[in-house]
Amino acid sequence: MTQRQPQPPQPPTPPSVRIDLLGPLEVRVDGRPVEIRGRLTRALLVRLVLERGRPVPTPRLVSDLWPDHRPTDPHEAMHSFVYALRRALEPARVPRSAPTLLVSEHAGYALRLGEDAADAWRFEAAVQEATRALGADRGVEAVRRLEAALALWRGPALDGFASRAWASRESARLETLRELAQECLREGAR
Known part of the structure; x- marks a missing residue:
């Protein structure tokens, strides 16, 4: 044996x-x-x-x-x-x-993180899904997704790091996307 x-x-x-x-x-x-x-x-x-x-x-x-x-x-x-x-x-x-x-x-x-590991990534994906829903005339779904996306925010993007050269562009991009999401939410809620 x-x-x-x-x-x-x-x-x-x-x-x-x-x-x-x-x-x-x-x-x-x-x-x-x-x-x-x-x-x-x-x-x-x-x-x-x-x-x-x-x-x-x-x-x-x-x-x-x-x-x-x-x-x-x-x-x-x-x-x-x-x-x-x-x-x-x-x-x-x-x-x-x-x-x-x-x-x-x-x-x-x-x-090496999962694709939903960062709140910024989840936010961006939810805004893209909401934009598609708005384009397909699914306003209720878009509003729900935008509300969930905006709820991820707890303060400025990359708080404490945004002034660094390597982070400033991404911080500004995320803040712009946040403003777009807020605008889309107002549109979808009408």
């Missing part, structure tokens, strides 16, 4: 992550609030979320996080921020196992 070899433990299922950018930054992992400590660690998280899964080269992240005065070893500082984010976003990940959310890729980093 042959003995079976023990199977290596299966990696845990990636956690469910929600990142709210339509107001002050809020992060939830598996439904629980998670505090992301440190201004630059939070900035790195927001910077990666804005890329929607696309990798950002480390030199670009370094120049974005430290536009004026870089630390002595910015790559070492970046590694410590990445380490802190990985611990916060994947608390059950086995040490030294491959991360599933914040991954190293193409000499940089990418954040």
Whole structure:
């Protein structure tokens, strides 16, 4: 009789992550609030979320996080921020196992989130659905979707980050889309 070899433990299922950018930054992992400590660690998280899964080269992240005065070893500082984010976003990940959310890729980093992980993404999708509903003369559905979309807002878009060069355009775009949603809601409610 042959003995079976023990199977290596299966990696845990990636956690469910929600990142709210339509107001002050809020992060939830598996439904629980998670505090992301440190201004630059939070900035790195927001910077990666804005890329929607696309990798950002480390030199670009370094120049974005430290536009004026870089630390002595910015790559070492970046590694410590990445380490802190990985611990916060994947608390059950086995040490030294491959991360599933914040991954190293193409000499940089990418954040692999579900398509509805960020409130800004859900807002944008709901506004697009509402616009289609208005175009198809489904006003009640459009109003419902717009109300739900606008309810996601808790303050200014990218609050605390909008003045950074890498965030200002996206912040302005989201605020413009919010105004459009409010205008469409007024139209649909007539």
